[in-house]
Amino acid sequence: MKVYRLSTAFCLFIFGKPTAMIRISKLASSIQPSATIAAGAKARELRAAGITVYDFSLGEPDFNTPQHICDAADAAIRKGQTHYTPTSGTAEARKAVAQWYGRYHGLDVGPENVILSNGAKQSIHNTLAAIVGPGEDVIIPAPYWVSYSDLVKMTGANVVLVETTLDTGFKMTPDQLRAAITPQTRILMLNSPCNPTGTVYSRAELEALADVYLEHTDGAILSDEIYEQLIYGGAKSTCVATLRPQLKERTITVSGASKAYAMTGWRMGWAVAPAPLVKAMDTIQSQETSCPSSVSQAALIAALNGPQEPVAEMLKEFTARRELVLNRLKTIPGVRPAPADGAFYAFFEVSSYFGKSFGGKPVSDSLSFCAALLEQAHVNLVPGSAFGCEGFVRMSFATSQSVIETGLTQLAEWLAGGK
Numbered sequence: 001m002k003v004y005r006l007s008t009a010f011c012l013f014i015f016g017k018p019t020a021m022i023r024i025s026k027l028a029s030s031i032q033p034s035a036t037i038a039a040g041a042k043a044r045e046l047r048a049a050g051i052t053v054y055d056f057s058l059g060e061p062d063f064n065t066p067q068h069i070c071d072a073a074d075a076a077i078r079k080g081q082t083h084y085t086p087t088s089g090t091a092e093a094r095k096a097v098a099q100w101y102g103r104y105h106g107l108d109v110g111p112e113n114v115i116l117s118n119g120a121k122q123s124i125h126n127t128l129a130a131i132v133g134p135g136e137d138v139i140i141p142a143p144y145w146v147s148y149s150d151l152v153k154m155t156g157a158n159v160v161l162v163e164t165t166l167d168t169g170f171k172m173t174p175d176q177l178r179a180a181i182t183p184q185t186r187i188l189m190l191n192s193p194c195n196p197t198g199t200v201y202s203r204a205e206l207e208a209l210a211d212v213y214l215e216h217t218d219g220a221i222l223s224d225e226i227y228e229q230l231i232y233g234g235a236k237s238t239c240v241a242t243l244r245p246q247l248k249e250r251t252i253t254v255s256g257a258s259k260a261y262a263m264t265g266w267r268m269g270w271a272v273a274p275a276p277l278v279k280a281m282d283t284i285q286s287q288e289t290s291c292p293s294s295v296s297q298a299a300l301i302a303a304l305n306g307p308q309e310p311v312a313e314m315l316k317e318f319t320a321r322r323e324l325v326l327n328r329l330k331t332i333p334g335v336r337p338a339p340a341d342g343a344f345y346a347f348f349e350v351s352s353y354f355g356k357s358f359g360g361k362p363v364s365d366s367l368s369f370c371a372a373l374l375e376q377a378h379v380n381l382v383p384g385s386a387f388g389c390e391g392f393v394r395m396s397f398a399t400s401q402s403v404i405e406t407g408l409t410q411l412a413e414w415l416a417g418g419k
């Protein structure tokens, strides 16, 4: 029956007549397009119509990839390193990641513990696909990065959200974690520094969470540490796998080159995990994408083993922007920003403006707030609801200080006009 329907649709398509709709799978219908990518697309539409948009929606550094990294990629192409590599990445690239963990976090791992993928997003997908399935639980503290819940849903597993609030610095407490653990718990997802809140857990806070987890479940921890090099003030990032000796066998550390090395387009992410799990992820990846880009792997080696001054320079600029954003937000009535100790986002509460009308448009939640703000003041923020946190909006400060200054002035003026 299915074959008949499909071929009918195909024939109609060929002869230019109205086509029968191809049915979309349950999987595709159950997941949402990435809200941050969608917000960026709307801004592009306005820009195409000649409108200047103050775009604070996208999560990527506005810096170019440092020159020595580009040079390494260039050299790799010239040397003919343009073929498939082993599925998990070349031995040299995996070694570079393993050694980086030794240097940066004191974590003793080898190349057999590393699998490189097409961005940390694929590393998260591989991890979930290798560990969980229908009927099993994945605990995610909210607010969370937009893709987490949909990536979990794609495996058929259940998302168990743990709500956190601004008053507790958007940090999950050990009691909350204990209450969320069930016999079906397979994974706890942690993300410190966090997108969207900028929350950075202290080592002691993570130890307290780890102890509860180790005591009450034999599940794994997926620790997404992709913003680990982007931290401000006295905050320190912690590699969860180093917290307790048993955790090395239970933790999948996900990170990548996108944020710290301004390499979003190179698609270089990785997971560091016990060797048998790396093997399972390797099998999944072999059927999905064969391997990550050979040229990007050469670039990654230069990023991790080469000079780190470009990272320090970018961090210096992010630090100045963060100051600017937080100081300015504090002067806007009714706006409450989170501390933003890491990553490059300001996450702030705007719910005191809900129930008001802007340019004749009623604003009732973060989605209608962001839509009206973009349409009327041309300032693009991402609604907190996309991160599982109503009442807030996310502003990326991965953009120039002059754009930040003007954009925040526009925001303040637009807010003042609410009735």
Ligand SMILES: Cc1ncc(COP(=O)(O)O)c(C=O)c1O
Binding pocket: 059, 118, 119, 120, 121, 122, 145, 191, 194, 195, 224, 226, 255, 256, 257, 258, 264, 267, 268, 269
């Ligand atoms: C928390 C977090 N994890 C993972 C990623 C994925 O990064 P990539 O796939 O570019 O390596 C992002 C990107 O925005 C992120 O914010």
